[in-house]
Amino acid sequence: MSARTGHGMAPGMTSMVEATIARRRSEGGGALIGYLPVGFPTLSESIDAAVAIANSGVDILELGLPYTDPVMDGPVIQAATQQALANGFRLRHGIEAVAAITAQVNVPVLVMTYWNPILQYGVDRFADDLLAVGGAGLITPDLIPDDSAAWVAASTRTGLDRVFLAAPSSSDDRLRQAVDASRGFVYAVSTMGITGARGDVDSAARVLVDRLRAAGSTSACVGLGISTPEQVREILAYADGAIVGSALVKALSDGGVSAVAALARDLAAGARDIRPTS
Amino acid sequence: MSTSLRTEAGPYFGDFGGRFVPESLIAALDELTNEYGLARQDPAFAAELMELHRTYTGRPSLITEVPRFAAHAGGARIILKREDLNHTGSHKINNVLGQALLTKRIGKSRVIAETGAGQHGVAAATAAALFGLDCVVYMGEVDTERQALNVARMRLLGAEVVAVKTGSRTLKDAINDAMRDWVTNVETTNYIFGTVAGPHPFPAMVRDFQKIIGEEARQQVLDLTGSLPDAVTACVGGGSNAMGIFHAFLDDPDVALFGYEAGGDGAETLRHAATITKGRPGVLHGARSLLLQDEDGQTVESHSISAGLDYPGVGPEHAWLASIGRVTYLPVTDDEAMSALRLLSRTEGIIPAIESAHALAGTLELGKQLGPEATILVNLSGRGDKDMETAGRYFDLLDSGAEQS
Numbered sequence: 001m002s003a004r005t006g007h008g009m010a011p012g013m014t015s016m017v018e019a020t021i022a023r024r025r026s027e028g029g030g031a032l033i034g035y036l037p038v039g040f041p042t043l044s045e046s047i048d049a050a051v052a053i054a055n056s057g058v059d060i061l062e063l064g065l066p067y068t069d070p071v072m073d074g075p076v077i078q079a080a081t082q083q084a085l086a087n088g089f090r091l092r093h094g095i096e097a098v099a100a101i102t103a104q105v106n107v108p109v110l111v112m113t114y115w116n117p118i119l120q121y122g123v124d125r126f127a128d129d130l131l132a133v134g135g136a137g138l139i140t141p142d143l144i145p146d147d148s149a150a151w152v153a154a155s156t157r158t159g160l161d162r163v164f165l166a167a168p169s170s171s172d173d174r175l176r177q178a179v180d181a182s183r184g185f186v187y188a189v190s191t192m193g194i195t196g197a198r199g200d201v202d203s204a205a206r207v208l209v210d211r212l213r214a215a216g217s218t219s220a221c222v223g224l225g226i227s228t229p230e231q232v233r234e235i236l237a238y239a240d241g242a243i244v245g246s247a248l249v250k251a252l253s254d255g256g257v258s259a260v261a262a263l264a265r266d267l268a269a270g271a272r273d274i275r276p277t278s
Numbered sequence: 279m280s281t282s283l284r285t286e287a288g289p290y291f292g293d294f295g296g297r298f299v300p301e302s303l304i305a306a307l308d309e310l311t312n313e314y315g316l317a318r319q320d321p322a323f324a325a326e327l328m329e330l331h332r333t334y335t336g337r338p339s340l341i342t343e344v345p346r347f348a349a350h351a352g353g354a355r356i357i358l359k360r361e362d363l364n365h366t367g368s369h370k371i372n373n374v375l376g377q378a379l380l381t382k383r384i385g386k387s388r389v390i391a392e393t394g395a396g397q398h399g400v401a402a403a404t405a406a407a408l409f410g411l412d413c414v415v416y417m418g419e420v421d422t423e424r425q426a427l428n429v430a431r432m433r434l435l436g437a438e439v440v441a442v443k444t445g446s447r448t449l450k451d452a453i454n455d456a457m458r459d460w461v462t463n464v465e466t467t468n469y470i471f472g473t474v475a476g477p478h479p480f481p482a483m484v485r486d487f488q489k490i491i492g493e494e495a496r497q498q499v500l501d502l503t504g505s506l507p508d509a510v511t512a513c514v515g516g517g518s519n520a521m522g523i524f525h526a527f528l529d530d531p532d533v534a535l536f537g538y539e540a541g542g543d544g545a546e547t548l549r550h551a552a553t554i555t556k557g558r559p560g561v562l563h564g565a566r567s568l569l570l571q572d573e574d575g576q577t578v579e580s581h582s583i584s585a586g587l588d589y590p591g592v593g594p595e596h597a598w599l600a601s602i603g604r605v606t607y608l609p610v611t612d613d614e615a616m617s618a619l620r621l622l623s624r625t626e627g628i629i630p631a632i633e634s635a636h637a638l639a640g641t642l643e644l645g646k647q648l649g650p651e652a653t654i655l656v657n658l659s660g661r662g663d664k665d666m667e668t669a670g671r672y673f674d675l676l677d678s679g680a681e682q683s
Binding site: 067068069070071072074078082085090091115116117118119120121141142143144146147164165166167168169170171174178189192193194 | 296297298299300301302304305306308444445450451454457458461462463464465558560561562563564571573574575576577
């Protein structure tokens with residue numbers, strides 16, 4: 001299976017994220033992507049929690065860097081990242097966390113970050129430092145392809161993945177642009193809104209994934225509002241990956257590392273053996 | 279000057295501006311950009327807005343020459359543009375009526391707004407009442423406490439006021455929550471943004487709705503004095519009243535422009551909101567501009583006695599005008615602003631908003647530098663009624679019996 005790569009990628013560089021998603025698809029399921037913020041509840045516990053969910057069936061880690069003004073995040077993640085900042089989170093802790101996690105587990109680690117911290121750290125410097133510790137790339141919730149020239153150049157140079165978002169409200173042209181610009185996967189926003197568990201994952205997600213496929217995507221993962229194994233199963237019937245965030249953060253907050261690992265195991269069960277393998 | 283500085287339409291002003299927002303908002307921003315583009319070409323839209331300004335806002339607003347105040351400014355001739363006399367008490371109504379008309383044109387039934395001092399929130403609630411729109415105003419919890427009177431005004435006008443309890447619980451967090459609301463409810467909801475910041479098209483659109491201030495004032499000063507002023511001054515938080523009065527003068531090279539930022543305890547301390555004086559380039563609330571941030575790009579909390587200037591960012595067009603040297607931006611401390619507030623009250627019988635008092639304080643110094651031959655036009659962006667509690671405490675004007683009752 002050859003996953004679609006973005007413009008200007010150096011030939012021969014394979015995205016580990018794309019390979020992981022493709023492998024799960026070929027096994028008759030899809031990828032489970034788990035989000036946790038660095039530094040919550042402490043830096044070391046956040047590392048332990050990420051390792052624990054990777055060892056409990058999460059296929060790809062999405063590590064969030066706490067930021068003062070997270071406009072895409074709902075109350076659960078806001079509270080966690082605010083606590084991490086109050087505890088003294090620094091950007092270098094994000095790099096340290098990726099290093100500690102990749103030293104212990106083999107799952108690809110993407111970093112989810114708002115744009116200004118990367119801009120201030122230095123786009124090229126961050127790309128180099130992330131690559132050096134084995135990070136896979138960035139998910140950028142407030143950076144659209146239109147304004148991303150510096151990051152496209154840095155990720156092309158380093159071979160890091162760049163995950164852009166696609167929304168139900170995006171035009172066909174913009175979906176094509178997101179698919180073309182992304183590497184790793186395209187983050188399909190399940191519903192119009194912010195992060196946080198929801199009872200129903202919008203039927204808009206299925207329509208959006210269909211539209212992304214029509215735009216050429218072979219790697220479309222759905223996020224926002226997903227919290228149960230049933231929802232994961234439902235989404236992976238049509239999407240390549242399911243992204244769970246707030247539910248994991250809440251489990252970590254309420255019951256510590258063992259609770260978040262237990263939830264990851266349950267969610268992973270929902271991600272396997274959904275369709276007959278072809 | 280060979281090229282005009284008045285034709286910038288965004289998304290970028292030099293290196294500043296853009297659209298750093300979640301993809302979910304792009305369709306709404308595109309819709310707003312397109313609809314605003316159409317409305318600009320439509321004489322009926324302009325006519326409806328002008329009629330509202332004539333019969334509802336109270337435009338054109340007066341200019342008032344203030345010689346007794348000017349005696350404290352080295353004898354320079356000082357003229358105030360009286361945006362404080364607008365309906366709802368500040369320049370904010372100029373922009374809000376434009377965006378409310380646009381909301382009607384787009385066919386949405388609900389509006390949201392952020393507010394710091396409450397002036398934009400009151401104006402948005404007013405326009406919502408006038409046009410029969412549902413209105414939710416996001417306001418930092420700290421600001422709901424220091425501007426309680428404006429909270430009551432908004433509620434009386436039928437708006438829902440949400441006290442934002444996240445982050446620093448001030449204007450920047452109110453903007454975050456308004457954006458989250460917009461992402462979620464964008465199908466029915468228009469975001470009436472209050473200043474010349476935020477993602478495109480807000481900086482250019484809000485400026486266009488506010489530039490009537492300078493267009494009127496430029497002609498009024500010409501009619502009064504026979505020539506253009508030597509300098510135009512305004513306070514700068516996000517920067518909408520300043521862009522509003524500066525814009526008409528951008529291509530007049532002999533007119534110096536001065537923006538006065540909130541210096542809080544002093545721009546050399548850690549407690550200020552002097553974004554252009556002390557900030558660095560970065561991205562906040564959808565635009566690349568100057569902002570107060572730490573080494574990691576985390577937004578730093580700003581401080582000012584004036585809730586309306588207490589914002590760690592500034593509009594991208596201001597960042598650009600600063601970068602090319604067309605406008606000079608200087609900090610004014612809380613104490614300097616409060617002293618100017620009292621001086622204007624006692625010499626001219628006009629109580630300015632604390633925000634506008636920053637422009638007055640800067641003008642007192644500027645007048646001494648320019649000398650008695652100079653004419654200075656000051657944007658008096660709002661009136662001080664909302665600030666009586668702050669002023670009362672600051673000057674110890676409230677006797678304890680009155681406070682207890």
